[in-house]
Amino acid sequence: MSAALLEVEGLRVGFGNGTQAVRGISIAVARGETHCLVGESGCGKSVTSLAVMNLLARGAVRTAEGIRFEGREIAGLSEREMGKLRGDAMAMIFQEPMTSLNPAYTIGSQMAEVYVRHRGGSKAAALDRAAHLLGRVGITAPGMRLAQYPHQLSGGLRQRVMIAMALMCDPKLLIADEPTTALDVTVQAQILRLLQELQQELGLAILLITHDLGIVARMAHRVSVMYAGRVVESGPAAELFGRPTHPYTHGLLACVPVPGKIARGEPLGSIPGTVPKIGPGYSGCAFRERCAQAMPACGAGDVPGREAGPEHRYECHLGADWTARLATGAAA
Amino acid sequence: MLIFLARRALLAMLVTLTVLTVSFMLTRLTGDLAIAIAGPQASQADVEIIRKAYGLDRPLLVQFVNWVTDAATGDLGRSFFYQEDVTKLISARLPVTLTLGLTGLSIAILTAIPLGIIAAMREGTLLDRGIMTIAVIGQAMPSFWLGLTLVIIFGLKLQWFPISGVETWQGFVLPGIVLAFSAIPALMRLTRSGMVDALASDYIRTARAKGLSRAAIVLKHALRNAAMPVVAISAVQLGFMLSGSIVIETVFSLHGVGYLGWEAIGKNDFPVVQSVVLFLATVFVVLTLLADLMNAALDPRLRTQ
Numbered sequence: 327m328s329a330a331l332l333e334v335e336g337l338r339v340g341f342g343n344g345t346q347a348v349r350g351i352s353i354a355v356a357r358g359e360t361h362c363l364v365g366e367s368g369c370g371k372s373v374t375s376l377a378v379m380n381l382l383a384r385g386a387v388r389t390a391e392g393i394r395f396e397g398r399e400i401a402g403l404s405e406r407e408m409g410k411l412r413g414d415a416m417a418m419i420f421q422e423p424m425t426s427l428n429p430a431y432t433i434g435s436q437m438a439e440v441y442v443r444h445r446g447g448s449k450a451a452a453l454d455r456a457a458h459l460l461g462r463v464g465i466t467a468p469g470m471r472l473a474q475y476p477h478q479l480s481g482g483l484r485q486r487v488m489i490a491m492a493l494m495c496d497p498k499l500l501i502a503d504e505p506t507t508a509l510d511v512t513v514q515a516q517i518l519r520l521l522q523e524l525q526q527e528l529g530l531a532i533l534l535i536t537h538d539l540g541i542v543a544r545m546a547h548r549v550s551v552m553y554a555g556r557v558v559e560s561g562p563a564a565e566l567f568g569r570p571t572h573p574y575t576h577g578l579l580a581c582v583p584v585p586g587k588i589a590r591g592e593p594l595g596s597i598p599g600t601v602p603k604i605g606p607g608y609s610g611c612a613f614r615e616r617c618a619q620a621m622p623a624c625g626a627g628d629v630p631g632r633e634a635g636p637e638h639r640y641e642c643h644l645g646a647d648w649t650a651r652l653a654t655g656a657a658a
Numbered sequence: 659m660l661i662f663l664a665r666r667a668l669l670a671m672l673v674t675l676t677v678l679t680v681s682f683m684l685t686r687l688t689g690d691l692a693i694a695i696a697g698p699q700a701s702q703a704d705v706e707i708i709r710k711a712y713g714l715d716r717p718l719l720v721q722f723v724n725w726v727t728d729a730a731t732g733d734l735g736r737s738f739f740y741q742e743d744v745t746k747l748i749s750a751r752l753p754v755t756l757t758l759g760l761t762g763l764s765i766a767i768l769t770a771i772p773l774g775i776i777a778a779m780r781e782g783t784l785l786d787r788g789i790m791t792i793a794v795i796g797q798a799m800p801s802f803w804l805g806l807t808l809v810i811i812f813g814l815k816l817q818w819f820p821i822s823g824v825e826t827w828q829g830f831v832l833p834g835i836v837l838a839f840s841a842i843p844a845l846m847r848l849t850r851s852g853m854v855d856a857l858a859s860d861y862i863r864t865a866r867a868k869g870l871s872r873a874a875i876v877l878k879h880a881l882r883n884a885a886m887p888v889v890a891i892s893a894v895q896l897g898f899m900l901s902g903s904i905v906i907e908t909v910f911s912l913h914g915v916g917y918l919g920w921e922a923i924g925k926n927d928f929p930v931v932q933s934v935v936l937f938l939a940t941v942f943v944v945l946t947l948l949a950d951l952m953n954a955a956l957d958p959r960l961r962t963q
Binding site: 379381383405408409410411412413414417418420422425426427428429430431432439440443444475477488491 | 858859860861863864865866867868869870871872874879882883956957958959
């Protein structure tokens with residue numbers, strides 16, 4: 327059995343209009359660790375997470391060299407087989423807590439349903455477990471909440487309900503797609519802390535999709551930076567924050583204001599331009615038009631994958647020491 | 659919930675009162691009723707006698723208040739033509755109308771909802787387009803033509819069903835189908851569009867992420883949310899079926915309430931006309947109220963508003 331809980335290899339997702347949202351990426355999530363998938367809007371993060379669960383909307387075409395979960399190949403599973411995994415060993419929460427629960431059913435009924443589906447047993451037993459988990463995710467008076475409807479709960483509470491519901495069958499992997507983006511900052515912090523606690527307590531592996539580097543710094547053991555459907559840099563969080571190597575990662579980090587490092591009135595970093603739409607036959611590095619270090623080689627062909635350190639990979643024509651050379655070049 | 663009910667009930671009463679006023683005024687606007695009742699050969703003296711006998715000489719407001727208070731106690735007056743209590747006339751025809759309407763609605767719902775669901779699940783495919791094309795054709799087909807065609811094929815050629823009358827339950831089949839056809843296109847489109855929206859919603863994505871069965875996703879999670887406009891329109895369609903089936907009642911020689919009203923208009927039998935209008939308005943109001951209650955049962959958000 328392999329070490330990683332989830333291994334994705336050569337995942338590609340295309341849409342009917344020719345857009346290629348994900349272009350051959352590989353991600354591994356180890357047991358009990360948080361793997362952050364980070365990048366700006368439109369770079370394929372959410373599509374990747376949905377592709378792993380096989381929840382893509384109709385019209386999306388998914389191919390992969392392999393998607394292995396607990397060492398088992400799941401890329402070729404039928405909808406029925408995949409349905410046995412979803413909500414059981416792998417669960418998912420979403421960015422939109424306000425609309426992700428069915429308005430017509432009580433919290434209790436929606437939580438119990440997933441347990442009865444996968445584990446069987448009575449609804450009463452499932453409701454007991456639901457009440458226990460609501461308490462565990464920090465909801466007071468869980469017995470009362472079970473009988474309430476989603477519209478009677480705030481966004482933060484609904485996201486807690488979503489988390490509790492995801493935990494109903496003791497999943498090994500939790501995929502969280504921007505779980506705090508729609509919430510207030512204080513609620514955000516609470517939810518993130520909750521996810522960390524649950525991870526330690528339950529040994530949960532989390533694939534956390536976010537565009538917020540603050541969240542990455544706080545949560546991630548391992549990071550994959552996505553750009554235009556490719557993972558352009560990946561590695562252990564400390565490595566990657568310590569020695570960002572891809573020009574895009576550099577740019578992303580320069581966009582984050584760090585108190586003390588950046589003076590008042592000094593402009594924040596930004597990356598000019600937007601993520602390009604990638605159609606069929608696209609060649610070269612997708613970041614080249616926004617990259618200050620772009621060179622003729624970037625215009626066509628495959629971008630070489632390189633190592634910047636132990637388990638720290640990136641895709642660029644530049645050598646890993648380019649920042650150092652740039653600094654000495656500027657000094658000379 | 660109680661407040662919700664009380665508010666809807668109050669609204670329903672106001673609507674009924676409005677309809678009463680309008681129908682009363684409209685029958686008065688068609689001319690001097692005393693002259694109409696007396697007929698073309700009557701003398702001026704006859705007309706005056708009739709005017710007195712029917713209370714038409716009193717001020718309009720008094721007539722109106724009298725009629726409303728009588729109606730409230732169940733007395734709808736006497737028919738000029740049949741010389742019978744209007745209440746009796748209507749209740750005698752009610753079973754035919756109700757059976758026909760409910761048959762029509764049942765056929766419509768049992769056909770439209772499954773087809774609408776299938777079309778939504780296969781959105782954009784040939785099957786979807788095929789179903790929607792049938793809906794358009796159904797909408798365009800005049801019910802008298804469809805009625806006569808069915809009578810010719812199933813009544814005269816195949817002799818599976820009687821061509822007129824409702825002595826046995828088979829008599830309701832053909833008119834029921836024709837009535838259903840008028841409601842199927844609208845119900846099917848509503849089901850389809852509601853299901854398309856519901857199936858694309860975030861909570862359906864959640865339901866799929868929970869690994870629920872296809873049946874649970876479609877029938878439990880999506881249909882319940884798509885059902886509300888369908889319930890509302892079903893109520894309105896049943897109202898139409900109970901009131902506007904004059905054409906069908908004529909084609910199949912069924913004597914229901916709609917037919918009674920239509921006859922009464924031709925004969926200037928204004929107590930009957932007023933009462934049929936009142937009856938149908940009440941039917942609509944009650945059905946709408948029922949639909950509101952059903953929707954409140956379906957959607958908890960309505961209950962707490």
